[in-house]
Amino acid sequence: MDDTFPRGRTAIVSNATYGLGEAPGLSSMDLAAHASVTALSRIGLTPADVDGVFIGLPDDYLSGLTLSEYLGIKPRISDNNRTGGSAFQTHVAWAAMALAAGQCDVALIAYGSNQRTASGKLVQSNRPSPYEGPYRQLLPISSYALAASRHMHLYGTTRRQLAEVAVAARGWAKLNPEAFMRDDLTIEDCLAARLVSDPLGLRDCCLVTDGAGAIVMVRADRARDFTPKPAYVLGAASAVTHRDITNMPDLTVTGVAEAAPRAYAQARVKPADIDVVELYDAFSINTILFLEDAGFCPKGEGGRFVEDGAIGPGGRLPVNTNGGGLSCVHPGMYGLFTIIEATRQLAGEAGARQVANVDLAFAQGNGGMLSSQAVVILGSEATL
Template identity: 40%
Template sequence: MVKAVITGAADTAVGRLEGSTSLGLQAEAACAAVADAGLSLGDIDGVLCAYSFTAPHLMLSSVVSEFLGIAPSYSVAVQAGGATACAQVMQAAALVEAGLCRHVLCVCGDNRLTGMSRDQAVAALSEVGHAEFERPYGIGVPPAYALVAQRYMHEHGVTREHLAGVAVAHRINAMRHPKAQMRTPISLDDVANSKVIASPLRLLDCCLISDGAAAVVVSAADAARDTAKGGVAILGTGQMNTHEHIVAAPSLTDFGCKQSAAQAFARAGVRPSEIDVAEIYDSFTITLLAELECIGFFGRGEAGPAILAGAMDIGGALPCNTHGGLLSYAHSGAAGGMFHVVEAVRQLRAEAEARQVADAELAFVHGDGGILSAHCSLVLGRS
């Protein structure tokens, strides 16, 4: 029996938002999500906030609640990199299922594009590396993912064209979204000829840097009856952390998304083949390609050719990242993962307009943080 539902979802404009602040963006998304649910801020009794690179605070959830003028009975900040948004939804579902809260606000946002210099961004990302065994030798986030890409290509026959196909598919989807940061068409050659960042990954294999925020409201099933749109059911959740630093990864080709997805599917009582639309973390082209295969949507070495054949398109075998993902829609820290959640909600509500997947009833959402380290999966269903 469904006990938790997403009753409200919203995101702000994305891209370069001059004059924006992390707190302002989070407040905008939060108020819009609460309004989307047909609730007032006074109805919110739980707040789960992410983290901010531009305005860090030890108790950011309390800061956001104070700014909104609310005093929730439960408030905490969640920090799991790109898995943060899905982990917030998973935790919010547990809170309402336990009867501790009725309506939990989950919000993420940052102004990473206009609020940070290039040096500040590089310094922030370098913190991901192990202080003793990685950072002194210069490895950063793109080189770590390039290491994964090199090994995955070696073991499973993935080609440069397959990686480029992931980037092109995202851009095609983003072109249908009026708010997407990048809507200019790109080709396989454009990706292949873009600047090398860390071989084999090129500029167009890498996610965007953006300003923006997104939020959802998770409500108890009985409380959802009084909301504006009824809600999207949270059918299954799962989480798995296999390592933190790439030097300690048990594998460079097999990741915790396999276990977290298996948990979510089992709890929802569905199979990967039953999913109508997927929104899966895509920090780099290799991230999505490897996760599609680890999760079980495609066999090893099969995702690349399938994507080149149109599998990710809204009419394809597995419509995926229908808003354009982190590669073309936007990526603003933890909000990047929340954009995926919001898009899944809109698909299940049939609110996606030109990018709508026909008759979408089941959605899968996945986020991962670090170097394919922390994983959280959601199965959502149309009410």
């Protein structure tokens, strides 16, 4: 079957975040609504202009209906898809196809979570399988610890290399005023931190924060009416390989290995063309796995690839330039924030962390226990 994704026919024209870190007294939906109104108002639109709604909250399984009611939107099309943190990349794919087909004219993609101030811990949305439950694993971290252990066994990956990922993320976060964690972090700090689920320690784990984000998409022929630097959607693809970690076909190969080649083909680019990479770093091992599976380095070489600050500020490949889920924000499902940061880098809006001459950005989302992977490739006008 031919892949007829509408390359470059739609674009992200606005974005906003709200309540990153701690936002006491606000519900997840309050946060999502604030981000949505902010993103719309930046380009002179109101909720009444929206006719496509895409959202998936951790604590509202009818959030598409709730957001529409909350903001007074009567959408022609909506999607409440829940694939975990990869949902928002799939929302971009469906919104692009809906816009290109004339099913809607203004698509709003939003997310919000108050998990830090509401509960102070990760929202337990994962249920143990009957095969895993008796072992009393910590979800989701123990699943990712299995992947890390396997990668170490097969390829010689070390805890020091995992620490390189966390330190690089912190380096970017120190340049980002929105980031929740901006204090100094060293390799030694990471190695000395308490183990949470062997071999992953505290600094290998994402933050637990509140936060919300929203983006607005329109067809490309209208994009320049709203912003001088739209982020054109060049490709978007996803893959599901399993649900529970015990059914993952290979603990060191994720669905990014399937999704990324399709997204590259749609976008007509290759990994070497990408200027900035925004990955779903819920755990430090994620960054290594996804860099390999997306083709930025060979399988098994991810640990060595990230050494010596290679993915931090001043490194050879800018990765997670906002600080990622490890140091910027992680309100339960992080995928939308990789898209927002990619959009900001393309627009030249990233301030002190801005990478020079960005024309192509890779934004990835991860859902479940490395279960659902989705990739969006965004480009500047020069890439059309």
